[in-house]
Amino acid sequence: MSVLQSGEPGATLRRRPALPHNAGSLPAAMRMRQSLADFEEAFREEAAESIKRRERLRKGAVQRSRTRRVERRRKAGKMRFAVLVLAIAGTAVVVTIAMFQALAMLAG
Numbered sequence: 001m002s003v004l005q006s007g008e009p010g011a012t013l014r015r016r017p018a019l020p021h022n023a024g025s026l027p028a029a030m031r032m033r034q035s036l037a038d039f040e041e042a043f044r045e046e047a048a049e050s051i052k053r054r055e056r057l058r059k060g061a062v063q064r065s066r067t068r069r070v071e072r073r074r075k076a077g078k079m080r081f082a083v084l085v086l087a088i089a090g091t092a093v094v095v096t097i098a099m100f101q102a103l104a105m106l107a108g
Helices: 028-107
Strands: 002-004 013-015
Touching: none
Parallel strands: none
Antiparallel strands: 002 013
């Protein structure tokens, strides 16, 4: 794309500097400010997404911790209940045997 830069006799043909396809008619300084603003906006969006992601991960970790704690409590409760049932059954057996032994001594 060659154009004559000056209308004077003897002027040479020069090529215009190629503009990026997105440059449009904005001056270079304006394009740089715009790209810097775009970069800053992208950075802010990325930072906000990072904060949301960290919060989501933290909430997930809290939920998993709570679930594990509830599960441990449930398991411990089951174990205590089993020990209690065995203790009551053992006590009943011992009392029954002792009662029949005492009855046998009295009757016998």
